[in-house]
Amino acid sequence: MAKATKKQALGRGLSALLKDPDNDIKSVEDKNADKVVGNIIELELESIEVNPFQPRTSFNDETIRELATSIKEIGVIQPITVRKLDFNNYQLVSGERRFRASKLVGLKTIPAYIRIANDQESLTMALVENIQRQDLDPIEIALSYQRLIDEISLTQEQLSDRVGKKRSTIANYLRLLKLDPIVQTGMRDGFISMGHGRALINIEDQQQQLDIYESIIGKSLSVRDTEQLVRSINNKDENPSTDSKVSKTNEIPVHVKKGIKEFSDYFGAKIDVKISGKGSGKLIIPFSSEEDFKRIKKLINSED
Numbered sequence: 001m002a003k004a005t006k007k008q009a010l011g012r013g014l015s016a017l018l019k020d021p022d023n024d025i026k027s028v029e030d031k032n033a034d035k036v037v038g039n040i041i042e043l044e045l046e047s048i049e050v051n052p053f054q055p056r057t058s059f060n061d062e063t064i065r066e067l068a069t070s071i072k073e074i075g076v077i078q079p080i081t082v083r084k085l086d087f088n089n090y091q092l093v094s095g096e097r098r099f100r101a102s103k104l105v106g107l108k109t110i111p112a113y114i115r116i117a118n119d120q121e122s123l124t125m126a127l128v129e130n131i132q133r134q135d136l137d138p139i140e141i142a143l144s145y146q147r148l149i150d151e152i153s154l155t156q157e158q159l160s161d162r163v164g165k166k167r168s169t170i171a172n173y174l175r176l177l178k179l180d181p182i183v184q185t186g187m188r189d190g191f192i193s194m195g196h197g198r199a200l201i202n203i204e205d206q207q208q209q210l211d212i213y214e215s216i217i218g219k220s221l222s223v224r225d226t227e228q229l230v231r232s233i234n235n236k237d238e239n240p241s242t243d244s245k246v247s248k249t250n251e252i253p254v255h256v257k258k259g260i261k262e263f264s265d266y267f268g269a270k271i272d273v274k275i276s277g278k279g280s281g282k283l284i285i286p287f288s289s290e291e292d293f294k295r296i297k298k299l300i301n302s303e304d
Contacts (some may be wrong), residue, residue: 040079042109043090045102048082051092068101076102079111081129090114094129124152124162131163138194139184142173149174156295167295168268172198175269175288180206183213192216195223198270199230202286208233234272251275267296 080095092099093115102110115125127144136144148154148162156174160167176184176197183200186192196216203209212233216226252260252275263271267285269292275281287293 039113040111041114043082043112043114044088044109045099045107047088048080048090048092048099048110048112049085050096050099064097064101064104067097068104071098071101071107072105076107076111079113081113081115081125083115083125093125124148128163131165137188137190138173138176138197139188142176145170145173146177155291166268168265171268171288171292171295172270175201178288180209180213183209186213186217193223196221196226199223199226202230202234202270202272231272235274256281267299269296 076098078095078098080098081093082090083093085091090112095112099110127148131141131144145159145163148159149156154162156167156170159170163170176187176194178201179187179197183192183197187194187197192213200209200212203212212226212229215221215229221229252273256273256275260271260273263283263285269286272284272286273281274284285296287296
């Protein structure tokens with residue numbers, strides 16, 4: 001208990017230091033910066049603004065109220081993280097749920113870690129922090145990945161290193177952004193899963209996407225059902241004269257089905273297969289951009 005009291009007292013003392021305009025800290029090289037950066041400090045809630053880089057666009061009011069009840073009883077257990085903007089002015093990097101819940105119960109201060117960061121660093125920290133720790137929906141994760149690529153000029157390989165995810169995983173999320181906006185909204189609202197979305201990506205016609213989306217919801221189609229439906233539509237589009245006898249003959253063999261997942265994981269894309277009959281067929285590798293095409297080409301050439 002003595003250690004906790006001493007730590008809290010230290011936080012209050014550093015808070016007072018931050019309110020001294022003569023010792024304002026503007027960079028990590030400034031006097032007293034080492035006393036503040038990385039330590040837990042009690043900050044006034046009114047001196048903190050929300051983060052415009054926050055990838056989460058919606059918050060569940062019920063879970064916020066539950067967290068507020070917990071904070072009212074035992075306080076804020078995990079400090080938030082902020083970056084210093086100006087004198088006595090801070091911006092959230094992570095912990096917006098704790099910030100909102102603390103305001104809801106009427107707290108005046110909140111424990112916080114202070115970082116000194118520019119806008120780009122703040123964007124990186126906020127997005128990576130949320131991708132790693134928060135239960136974001138697939139579209140929010142995809143948008144976060146895309147922002148890191150667009151605004152910080154990262155390649156998918158560099159992004160993989162930053163967030164600790166496989167490049168193929170990142171590519172699969174990014175491909176979700178090709179879906180019709182209505183389908184994306186359905187995924188964000190939990191009407192369909194990411195697996196459904198990945199299957200729908202293989203339907204280029206947006207109206208067909210929406211028709212299948214409605215079937216998924218109306219008929220409670222599983223991901224596997226959806227994949228089969230998409231495959232049958234694509235086969236029909238490519239071979240409009242194919243009759244039922246030929247379709248049966250062109251069913252995908254078991255050994256091919258097992259191998260498709262390995263191909264998909266390796267290339268980071270949903271590999272499709274077309275069976276011609278008598279054991280022959282072709283593999284189709286989709287790509288979403290010039291960069292994605294070059295990435296796939298590099299993977300193929302690496303096997304030479």
